Amino acid sequence: MRVVSGIQPTGNLHLGNYLGAIRNWVRMQDEMEDGSQCLFFLADLHAISMPHDPAELKAATLEMTAALVACGIDPAKSVLFNHAQVPAHAELQWLLGGTARMGWLNRMTQFKDKSGKNREGASIALFSYPVLQAADVLLYQATHVPVGDDQKQHLELARDIAQKFNNDFCTEDAPVFTLPEPYIPPQAARIMSLRDGSAKMSKSDPSEMSRINLSDDADTIMKKVKKAKSDADVLPSEAGGLEGRAEALNLVTIYAAVTGESVDAVLGQYGGEGFGKFKPALGEILVETLSPISARFRELKEDRESLDAILARGAAKARELGSDTLARTYAALGL
Numbered sequence: 007m008r009v010v011s012g013i014q015p016t017g018n019l020h021l022g023n024y025l026g027a028i029r030n031w032v033r034m035q036d037e038m039e040d041g042s043q044c045l046f047f048l049a050d051l052h053a054i055s056m057p058h059d060p061a062e063l064k065a066a067t068l069e070m071t072a073a074l075v076a077c078g079i080d081p082a083k084s085v086l087f088n089h090a091q092v093p094a095h096a097e098l099q100w101l102l103g104g105t106a107r108m109g110w111l112n113r114m115t116q117f118k119d120k121s122g123k124n125r126e127g128a129s130i131a132l133f134s135y136p137v138l139q140a141a142d143v144l145l146y147q148a149t150h151v152p153v154g155d156d157q158k159q160h161l162e163l164a165r166d167i168a169q170k171f172n173n174d175f176c177t178e179d180a181p182v183f184t185l186p187e188p189y190i191p192p193q194a195a196r197i198m199s200l201r202d203g204s205a206k207m208s209k210s211d212p213s214e215m216s217r218i219n220l221s222d223d224a225d226t227i228m229k230k231v232k233k234a235k236s237d238a239d240v241l242p243s244e245a246g247g248l249e250g251r252a253e254a255l256n257l258v259t260i261y262a263a264v265t266g267e268s269v270d271a272v273l274g275q276y277g278g279e280g281f282g283k284f285k286p287a288l289g290e291i292l293v294e295t296l297s298p299i300s301a302r303f304r305e306l307k308e309d310r311e312s313l314d315a316i317l318a319r320g321a322a323k324a325r326e327l328g329s330d331t332l333a334r335t336y337a338a339l340g341l
């Protein structure tokens with residue numbers, strides 16, 4: 007099994023990013039059996055498809071790297087790198103550009119969503135980045151690609167491109183590309199704002215109290231949990247009893263996600279109690295889980311030399327893993 011997955015580099019990482027995305031990668035890595043491997047990359051080449059600030063992109067790439075390592079991605083077990091240091095991604099994208107059809111890309115709903123009404127003003131990169139995504143996984147002969155609902159269409163496209171390329175340019179017994187299968191990641195938690203149970207916890211929320219940052223220290227975490235919006239009722243003994251109580255549900259969901267228990271199991275323990283008792287308990291398990299992560303994250307974030315070394319090592323490994331497929335692609339095309 008070879009799993010390849012990318013994430014957009016973003017800064018100001020928070021509990022939602024951890025429980026909703028990063029932790030899944032750590033789980034995937036830890037589930038790999040001997041002979042299987044995960045490649046994780048920061049999709050910094052994707053980031054230029056939308057208006058962006060170069061200094062912010064660089065900072066976000068480094069911050070995300072620090073967060074991934076602090077959260078448990080082990081650069082010795084998994085290949086961790088950023089796109090921009092592995093030119094084969096951009097090369098293969100161009101080479102696959104002869105195979106991908108305009109009509110296929112025209113059907114991509116994400117381009118329609120992201121370009122909005124200003125289709126003519128969208129970048130070429132925004133239009134063609136599903137081809138880069140195909141290159142990202144085909145380059146490494148990925149057998150499995152983790153996909154959420156919004157990415158299913160792009161994986162299908164990667165399979166279509168691989169199949170057409172193999173068909174058009176390869177003999178049946180020597181296809182260049184492996185058709186990757188979807189890997190359905192464990193159900194990720196969706197974490198809401200601590201100030202508003204109807205809004206996602208997000209770095210773009212102007213209120214610092216709305217989110218727990220991966221860099222928060224123990225006191226800050228305890229304070230934010232204590233001030234989190236809740237209600238005056240006691241907790242019910244089953245999840246159904248939280249209907250219409252979005253803030254309460256969110257706090258219990260966070261507790262469950264952090265401990266790995268079900269919401270019902272948490273309520274089995276705290277049903278009948280009010281938030282005066284539940285919040286300190288939640289604060290404590292958050293501190294317990296996040297303290298080692300945030301300490302490591304804060305330290306690594308400032309250690310540019312280590313981050314550069316991690317990414318350089320990962321990129322070297324990725325270049326090596328992709329070189330054979332890239333060479334065979336050139337050859338198949340008569341280049």
Ligand code: ADP
Nearest residue numbers: 016022023026027195196197206207208209210
């Ligand atoms: P933000 O909403 O803070 O801008 P991003 O959009 O950069 O976060 O998301 C990065 C990753 O983290 C994505 O995979 C996204 O699904 C996940 N993520 C972000 N916010 C949450 C959240 N509140 N709950 C669960 N997952 C989240």
Ligand code: NA
Nearest residue numbers: 016208209210
């Ligand atoms: Na966002």
